[in-house]
Amino acid sequence: MGNKENIFSEIQHLRREIERHNYLYYTAAQPEISDAEYDALFHRLKELEEKFPEFDDKNSPTHRVGAPPAKEFPAVEHTTPLLSLDKATSYKEFLQFHKRVQKMLGVSDLFGSIDYTVTPKLDGLSVRLRYEHGSLVLGATRGDGFRGENITQNVRTIRNLPHYLIGDAAKLPVLEVRGEVLFHKNDFIKLNDELEMQGEKKFVNARNAAAGSLRQLDSKITAKRPLRTYIYEVLYYEDIEFETHWKQIRFIENAGLPVIPYAEHCDSPENVKKYFKWAVDNREKLPFEIDGVVIKVNDISYQWKLGTVSHHPRWAIAWKFEAEEVITTLLDVQWNVTRNGFVVPVAVMEPVFVAGATISRATLHNEDQIERLGIKIGDKIVIHRAGDVIPAVLRPIAEMRTGDERKIIPPQNCPVCGSKLFKPEGEIYRRCPNRSCPAVIAESIKHFVSRKAFDIEGLGDKQVEVLLDAKLIKDAADLFTLKTEQLIPLERWGQKLAEKVVANIRARKKIAFDRFIYAMGVSGVGSHISEILADNFKSLDTLKNATLEEQAGNR
Numbered sequence: 331m332g333n334k335e336n337i338f339s340e341i342q343h344l345r346r347e348i349e350r351h352n353y354l355y356y357t358a359a360q361p362e363i364s365d366a367e368y369d370a371l372f373h374r375l376k377e378l379e380e381k382f383p384e385f386d387d388k389n390s391p392t393h394r395v396g397a398p399p400a401k402e403f404p405a406v407e408h409t410t411p412l413l414s415l416d417k418a419t420s421y422k423e424f425l426q427f428h429k430r431v432q433k434m435l436g437v438s439d440l441f442g443s444i445d446y447t448v449t450p451k452l453d454g455l456s457v458r459l460r461y462e463h464g465s466l467v468l469g470a471t472r473g474d475g476f477r478g479e480n481i482t483q484n485v486r487t488i489r490n491l492p493h494y495l496i497g498d499a500a501k502l503p504v505l506e507v508r509g510e511v512l513f514h515k516n517d518f519i520k521l522n523d524e525l526e527m528q529g530e531k532k533f534v535n536a537r538n539a540a541a542g543s544l545r546q547l548d549s550k551i552t553a554k555r556p557l558r559t560y561i562y563e564v565l566y567y568e569d570i571e572f573e574t575h576w577k578q579i580r581f582i583e584n585a586g587l588p589v590i591p592y593a594e595h596c597d598s599p600e601n602v603k604k605y606f607k608w609a610v611d612n613r614e615k616l617p618f619e620i621d622g623v624v625i626k627v628n629d630i631s632y633q634w635k636l637g638t639v640s641h642h643p644r645w646a647i648a649w650k651f652e653a654e655e656v657i658t659t660l661l662d663v664q665w666n667v668t669r670n671g672f673v674v675p676v677a678v679m680e681p682v683f684v685a686g687a688t689i690s691r692a693t694l695h696n697e698d699q700i701e702r703l704g705i706k707i708g709d710k711i712v713i714h715r716a717g718d719v720i721p722a723v724l725r726p727i728a729e730m731r732t733g734d735e736r737k738i739i740p741p742q743n744c745p746v747c748g749s750k751l752f753k754p755e756g757e758i759y760r761r762c763p764n765r766s767c768p769a770v771i772a773e774s775i776k777h778f779v780s781r782k783a784f785d786i787e788g789l790g791d792k793q794v795e796v797l798l799d800a801k802l803i804k805d806a807a808d809l810f811t812l813k814t815e816q817l818i819p820l821e822r823w824g825q826k827l828a829e830k831v832v833a834n835i836r837a838r839k840k841i842a843f844d845r846f847i848y849a850m851g852v853s854g855v856g857s858h859i860s861e862i863l864a865d866n867f868k869s870l871d872t873l874k875n876a877t878l879e880e881q882a883g884n885r
C-alpha cells in the first residue's frame with residue numbers, strides 16, 4: 331500500500347508541475363524548462379496513469395488531448411446570469427454613460443471622480459468556468475445568458491487554462507469566472523492554411539473558428555486547435571469579499587488564471603478617451619482581434635448600487651470601434667412581411683466581405699429611410715457592419731451613377747398573399763391587412779418558438795417553413811399536438827430529430843409568464859417590457875383585465 335501512496339503522490343506532483351509549466355509557458359511567457367524536459371514529465375505522468383488507472387482524474391493535464399466524442403452538449407443553468415454589455419459608439423455616448431453613473435451614485439466632478447477599469451473588448455466567445463476547491467469542474471457557453479451548454483470536455487483542452495488553481499483561490503469552495511475563448515491571429519491563419527491543405531472548408535474569421543472549435547462534439551478535434559482563453563470577470567464566489575474590480579482581476583491573476591491583458595485604471599473620462607485612442611492605434615498590433623474597449627466602474631459597492639437591467643449591468647459599457655465600411659452594388663429590393671403585417675424593404679446586394687463575414691442582404695428599415703438615403707436599384711452603395719451587428723446601408727455613391735439606375739417603388743399589394751396593402755395616416759409602414767397571410771403566420775410561429783420566447787430547440791426558421799409547407803401546422807398551437815410519426819417522413823428529419831423535437835415541444839408546455847407574453851409577439855413588447863408586465867400582473871387574466879392606464883403605469 332505504501333508503494334501505491336508514493337505513486338499517487340508522484341502522480342499528483344507531476345500534474346501540478348506540468349500545470350505550473352503550462353502557466354509559465356502560456357500565461358507568464360517565462361518558461362523554466364525546455365520542450366524536451368516538459369515532454370519527459372508528460373510522458374512519465376502518462377505512463378503512471380496508464381499503469382494505475384485507479385488514479386485517473388479528468389483534470390489531469392493528459393486529458394488536454396480530449397475525451398471520447400459527446401452525443402450532445404447537456405444544458406446547464408448559470409449560477410448568476412451572464413449578462414451582455416450596453417454599448418457606446420462615440421465619446422459623446424460614453425460621456426452620457428459617465429453622467430448617468432455619476433447621477434445615480436450622487437458623485438459630481440467636484441467631489442471625487444469615478445474610477446474605471448478599462449480593458450480591450452475581445453472578439454471571441456464568452457465562457458463561464460467553475461472551480462471547486464481549486465479544481466476545474468465546469469465550462470459552459472453563455473447561451474441565452476441564463477442557460478448555456480456544458481462544454482467542460484472542450485475547455486479542458488485549452489492550453490492556457492489551468493485545471494487547478496494556485497494560492498488562496500485554490501482553497502475556495504467555489505470560484506466562478508468568465509472569460510473569452512479565441513484564437514490568436516497567427517494561430518488562426520495557420521489553422522486556415524492547414525484546413526486548406528487538407529482540402530477542408532476554411533473559417534471566415536477567427537471568431538467563427540473559435541466558435542466552431544469550441545462547440546465540437548469531438549473534443550479531440552478541439553484539442554488540436556490552439557484556442558486560448560482570457561478571463562475578465564469574477565462571476566460567483568463564496569467565502570471572500572472584494573472591494574474593487576481591479577482587486578478581483580489581481581486575485582484571479584494570482585490564482586494562475588490567464589487574465590485579460592492590457593487592463594488599465596482610468597480615473598477620468600479623458601483618460602478613458604486616451605485608452606480608447608491607444609486601442610484604435612494599436613489594434614492591428616495586438617495578438618488577437620478586438621472590437622472595442624470595455625469600461626467598468628471599479629468600486630464593487632458602486633456596482634451594487636448601480637445594479638443591472640435585464641440585458642446588461644448599469645456599471646459597465648462597451649465602447650465599440652467604428653464599423654468597417656465597404657462598397658457594393660444594390661441589385662434589388664425585396665419586400666418582406668413581418669409577423670405584424672408590416673412590409674419592410676430589404677436590400678439585395680452583390681455579396682461583399684465586411685467585418686469578418688460575407689453579406690448579401692441588409693435591411694433598409696422603411697420607405698422613409700429609402701427616401702432619406704436617396705438610393706436607387708443599381709447604385710453603388712456604402713455599407714457597414716461592426717462584428718455581430720446587423721449590416722446597414724449608409725449611402726449611395728451618386729458620382730458613380732451611369733443613368734441606368736432605377737427608382738425603388740414600394741408594392742401596392744402584399745408580395746406574399748396579394749392583398750391590397752394599406753398605410754395608416756402618419757405611420758411609416760405599409761401593412762398587409764390579411765391576418766391569415768402566410769407570411770404573417772409563418773413569422774409569428776418563428777417568433778413563438780424563438781430563443782427568448784418558447785425556446786423550442788430544433789425548431790428554427792427552416793423547420794417552421796417545412797412544417798407549414800407540409801400542412802402539419804396552421805398556427806403555433808398546432809405544434810403541441812404534433813406526433814413523431816408525422817415528422818419522420820419530412821425532408822432531412824428522420825426518427826432521432828423527430829423524437830427530439832416532439833420531446834422539446836412537450837417540455838415547453840409550461841413556461842415562465844414573461845416568455846409567454848413575449849411569445850405573443852405584440853408590436854413594441856420586447857423581452858424587457860414582457861418581464862415588467864409579468865412581474866406586475868403575474869397571470870394572463872389580471873393582465874387581460876387591466877386597464878390601459880394600469881398597463882402603461884408599469885412601463
Ligand code: IVH
Nearest residue numbers: 413414415449450451452456510562624643
Ligand atoms: S465584461 C456583465 N469584458 O462582450 C459584463 N466582456 O458585448 C460582462 N467581452 O458577451 C462582460 N471582452 O463575451 C467583458 N473585456 C471584456 C470583454 C467582454 C469581450 C464580450 C463578452 C460579452 C460581450 C458583450
